Amino acid sequence: MPTWVQLVYLGCAVCFVLALKGLSGPRTARLGNLVGAGAAVVAVTVPFVYLELDHVPQMLAAIAVGSGVGVVGARRVQMTQMPQMVALFNGVGGGAAALVALLELQHMGAGTPAFDLVATAFTIVVGSVSFAGSAVTFAKLQELMTSRPVVFPGLPVAFAAALLGGVGLSVLVVLEASLALGVVLALVGLALGVLLVLPVGGADVPIVISLLNAFTGLTVAAGGYVLGSVVLLVAGTLVGAAGTFLTLLMARAMGRSVANILFGALRGGSTLGAGEASDRPVRSSGPEDVAILLAYADRVIVVPGYGLAVAQAQHTLRELVEVLLARGAKVDYAIHPVAGRMPGHMNVLLAEAQVPYEQLAEMDDINGDFKQTDVVLVVGANDVVNPAARSTPSAPIYGMPILDVDQARQVVFLKRSMRPGFAGIENELLFDPRTTLLFGDAKDSLAKLLAAVKAL
Amino acid sequence: MSEGVVWLTIFVLSVFVGTEVISKVSSTLHTPLMSGANAIHGIILLGAVIVTGATDSTPALVVGLVAIVLAAINMVGGFVVTDRMLQMFGRRRGAPPPVAPPKSPSPAPRSDR
Numbered sequence: 001m002p003t004w005v006q007l008v009y010l011g012c013a014v015c016f017v018l019a020l021k022g023l024s025g026p027r028t029a030r031l032g033n034l035v036g037a038g039a040a041v042v043a044v045t046v047p048f049v050y051l052e053l054d055h056v057p058q059m060l061a062a063i064a065v066g067s068g069v070g071v072v073g074a075r076r077v078q079m080t081q082m083p084q085m086v087a088l089f090n091g092v093g094g095g096a097a098a099l100v101a102l103l104e105l106q107h108m109g110a111g112t113p114a115f116d117l118v119a120t121a122f123t124i125v126v127g128s129v130s131f132a133g134s135a136v137t138f139a140k141l142q143e144l145m146t147s148r149p150v151v152f153p154g155l156p157v158a159f160a161a162a163l164l165g166g167v168g169l170s171v172l173v174v175l176e177a178s179l180a181l182g183v184v185l186a187l188v189g190l191a192l193g194v195l196l197v198l199p200v201g202g203a204d205v206p207i208v209i210s211l212l213n214a215f216t217g218l219t220v221a222a223g224g225y226v227l228g229s230v231v232l233l234v235a236g237t238l239v240g241a242a243g244t245f246l247t248l249l250m251a252r253a254m255g256r257s258v259a260n261i262l263f264g265a266l267r268g269g270s271t272l273g274a275g276e277a278s279d280r281p282v283r284s285s286g287p288e289d290v291a292i293l294l295a296y297a298d299r300v301i302v303v304p305g306y307g308l309a310v311a312q313a314q315h316t317l318r319e320l321v322e323v324l325l326a327r328g329a330k331v332d333y334a335i336h337p338v339a340g341r342m343p344g345h346m347n348v349l350l351a352e353a354q355v356p357y358e359q360l361a362e363m364d365d366i367n368g369d370f371k372q373t374d375v376v377l378v379v380g381a382n383d384v385v386n387p388a389a390r391s392t393p394s395a396p397i398y399g400m401p402i403l404d405v406d407q408a409r410q411v412v413f414l415k416r417s418m419r420p421g422f423a424g425i426e427n428e429l430l431f432d433p434r435t436t437l438l439f440g441d442a443k444d445s446l447a448k449l450l451a452a453v454k455a456l
Numbered sequence: 457m458s459e460g461v462v463w464l465t466i467f468v469l470s471v472f473v474g475t476e477v478i479s480k481v482s483s484t485l486h487t488p489l490m491s492g493a494n495a496i497h498g499i500i501l502l503g504a505v506i507v508t509g510a511t512d513s514t515p516a517l518v519v520g521l522v523a524i525v526l527a528a529i530n531m532v533g534g535f536v537v538t539d540r541m542l543q544m545f546g547r548r549r550g551a552p553p554p555v556a557p558p559k560s561p562s563p564a565p566r567s568d569r
Contacts (some may be wrong), residue, residue, distance in 0.1 A: 016496055016499075017473055017477060019492065019496060020474070020477045020478060020489075020492070020493065020496070021477045023478075023481075023485065023488060023489045023492040023493075023538075024477060024478050024480065024481040024485065024489065025481075025485075026484065026485060026545050029485060029488060029492075029542045029545065030539065030542040030543065030545075032492070033488075033492050033495075033535060033538045033539055033542060034539070036492065036495065036496055036535065037495070037535040037539075040495075040496070040498065040499055040501075040531055040535070043499060043502050044499075044501050044502050044505060044531075046502075047502065047505055047506050047509065048505070051506065051509060053505070053506075053509025053510070054509055054510065054511070054512075055508060055509060055511070055517055055520075055521075056509070058517070058521055059505060059508055059509065059520075059521065059524055062521040062524040062525050062528070063501070063505075063524055063525075063528045065525050065528070066501075066524060066525040066526065066527065066528025066529045066532065067528050067529075067532040069525070069528075069529050069533070070528060070529040070530070070531070070532035070533025070534070070536065071532055071533065071536050073529070073533050073537075074532075074533045074534075074536035074537035074540065075536065075540070077537065079541070079544075082487060082491070082537070082541065083487075085491075085533075085537055086487075086490055086491045086494055086534075086537075089491075089494050089495070089498075089529065089530045089533050089534045089537070090494050090497075090530070092526040092527070092529050092530050093494070093497050093498050093500060093526070093527060093530035093531075093534075095523075095526050096500050096501070096504055096523045096524075096526040096527035096530065097500045097503075097527075099504070099519055099520070099522060099523035099526070100500060100503045100504050100507050100520075100523050102519065103507045103508070103511065103516055103519060103520055103523070104507060106516060115460065209490070210490055213490060213493060213494050213497075216494075216497050217493070217496075217497045219500075220497045220499065220500045220503075221467065221470075223500060223503050224503065225463055225467075227503050227506060227507070229502065229503060229506070230466060231499065231502065232499060232500065232502060232503055233463065233466055233467060233470070234466060234470050235496050235497065235499045236497055236499075236500075237466075237467055237470035237471055237474060238470055238473060238474040238477075238493075238496065239474070239493045239494075239496050239497045240471075240474065241470065241471040241472075241473075241474025241475045242474040242475065242477065242478045242489075242493050243490075243493055244475075245474070245475045245478055245479065246478060246481075246486065246489065246490060246493070249481075249483075249486075250483075250486060253483060337483035337486075338483075342486065342487045342490070343483050343486035343487065344483050344484050344485055344486035344487040344488070345487050347484045347487075347545075348487055348488070348541050348544060348545075351544035351545050352544050
């Protein structure tokens with residue numbers, strides 16, 4: 001490899017560090033992302049310049065096709081669907097890494113250093129896990145399959161068998177370096193990925209996406225070692241380390257351990273929760289009554305959830321809040337860190353709806369205010385206000401810090417039905433005498449509320 | 457220093473840089489950060505190009521081209537979607553509430569009409 005190429009790759013590696021660093025702060029994030037993208041383009045261009053590659057036209061066509069699909073997908077996706085999009089992109093990256101490793105394995109033989117083979121086997125199996133696991137997370141988030149944990153009686157055994165098979169086959173690949181064994185290893189990796197993600201409940205899926213993201217990073221790093229490419233090693237390792245760290249941060253924010261998220265459902269179904277709607281009595285009322293409640297309150301806190309975003313009701317909500325503010329009430333939005341489908345997702349969704357920045361309050365800043373709050377309006381959120389997180393050790397969300405909505409004087413839930421939230425558990429707060437439910441589509445209900453408040 | 461140790465050194469240092477760089481990120485940015493990191497590992501496209509450019513059999517070429525398509529989706533889609541998310545934060549940041557600071561140290565007295 002010529003020196004200039006190595007220096008260019010060093011520059012690209014530095015740019016990837018800067019990209020990640022940029023993404024950790026809101027002011028520098030966009031620039032950081034662009035720096036990373038620029039470095040990636042340069043890094044991919046370089047081998048076309050210094051190597052005498054075959055099949056250049058076909059490869060350029062393949063890059064064009066992939067880029068086209070990527071751009072169209074990225075442009076079309078709605079902000080509410082962002083988590084599954086990230087999962088999908090991660091999965092194809094893992095799949096690509098596994099395929100690259102299989103192609104490398106083809107050229108390996110008796111003379112290949114053992115560590116190269118270890119790295120190759122690692123890339124094949126973990127890349128396949130990432131691909132299949134991401135496909136299942138996508139299916140769960142897109143609601144192509146149930147988002148609840150899927151556990152069948154033989155699952156722990158099947159998982160253990162796949163895991164042992166994966167390890168055993170990896171050892172064989174290292175000893176034999178045969179392509180056929182590599183292909184079998186990839187298939188076992190696919191099975192392992194599916195079995196790993198099936199038992200994970202919907203609310204925990206984002207954490208698994210982050211973990212699989214870290215996995216893909218590590219496979220890319222291992223692939224870099226096999227190919228003798230420093231830039232792949234550095235970029236992959238950065239993502240692997242950052243992804244692992246992010247996974248732990250997110251798990252901590254939800255009060256869960258990663259082991260509990262992955263294997264909790266296998267240990268006895270405690271995270272299964274209730275999938276059915278309850279028929280216990282609740283207090284529901286019409287928009288006019290709720291409007292009176294809101295209009296004469298001095299302090300109101302709005303808790304937005306994923307249901308709000310799905311109903312595309314952000315703008316109506318913002319209007320309602322503006323009217324309440326004009327009537328002299330103090331109104332804030334309380335944002336739970338894992339509201340939405342992914343940590344930080346609600347911030348992205350409200351940013352899209354152009355809700356003023358200064359009306360958004362983070363959980364830790366606003367939790368003390370609920371005691372003095374007249375009415376809390378919960379729009380399409382459930383799990384992030386569920387007191388079971390504090391009181392019920394068997395609940396899947398137990399230990400997750402929640403918004404202390406239960407301490408307010410009155411709570412109004414805007415809900416479509418009594419169906420439990422994403423975590424699949426019932427919310428005791430719904431049956432509290434201080435709680436009023438307003439059933440209906442969030443956008444529809446908010447529009448009626450808005451009209452009723454204006455009419456007062 | 458043997459070559460293996462050089463690689464190990466780069467790996468270990470990269471682990472520290474990776475964890476250090478994101479250790480203080482707020483939950484507000486978790487989604488874009490995850491997506492941005494995702495895009496970066498799309499750099500496997502580079503590996504796919506190098507391997508595919510050296511294939512001699514047709515089946516291997518086909519596998520290589522599939523890898524290139526997948527990696528390009530990961531890389532290009534990842535960066536574009538991250539940019540889209542970050543644009544929204546920028547837009548909100550770019551439109552602060554209308555505060556009207558006095559233009560001169562002694563503002564003109566208000567005329568009562």
